[in-house]
Amino acid sequence: MPTIWLIVLYFLVKSDYWKKFFLYLGFIFLLVTSLPIVSTYVGKFFYSGNYRISNHHKKPVYVLVLGAGTSYVGKSYLKPLSKTFPTPETLRRAQYGIELSKQFSIPLIFAGSGDASFSAKYFNDERGEKIYMEETTSLNTFEIAKNLKKIINISDGPLLLATTPIHHRRTILALKKQNFDVLIPDNYLKNIVTNYSVIPSTKGIGNFNEIIYESLGIVWYFFTGKI
Secondary structure, eight states: OHHHHHHHHHHHOOOHHHHHHHHHHHHHHHHHHTOHHHHHHHHGGGOOGGGBHHHHTOOOSEEEEEOOOEEEESOGGGGGGOEEEEOHHHHHHHHHHHHHHHHHTOOEEEESHHHHHHHHHHIIIIIOOOOOEEEOSOSSHHHHHHHGGGTSOGGGOOEEEESOGGGHHHHHHHHHHTTOOEEBOTTGGGGOOOOOOOSOOHHHHHHHHHHHHHHHHHHHHHHTTOO
């Protein structure tokens, strides 16, 4: 993403000096962000390991699974025959949430607009799992945190998160803003693919873009009073 911005600046400026500057800088950004080891180390800022259950010795009362979007399959002119499905990341979070629900013998909450309803239906139909609650009106993390108060009581106890580790910090801050007590699993690191490779890859660029997205999300939430 930084490289794209620098390319745009390259075409906007007229000076040959600045054109070369933005060109070289863009190449450096592209090279650095494509190294998996960079996103592995920078991403650790978002993991919020201090919220692990073992650090607080509290028993969670709900597992909260945040959706990660849905995908639309089929061309527009076949819309009546097309279907919408949870993304692979949504299903991974849902499966992890079910494992945690069984481990702690506590209810499960799927949250996040269509993500929640599709995940619940998928695991009801395909796996025979019982989904205890759904929060299907929220479109983002802030709305999930706010709307949860409509279906559960803050005084019930801590929420145990089942989401992507890089999404931990923003989710925790949003939930704490609504006065929820939040925990994360002790084994959350098992969901993190640490890659210390110094060989450039498109995966490295993708991971770094996720870091930028989360960083901008936290900044936006801060200045808009959502965290």
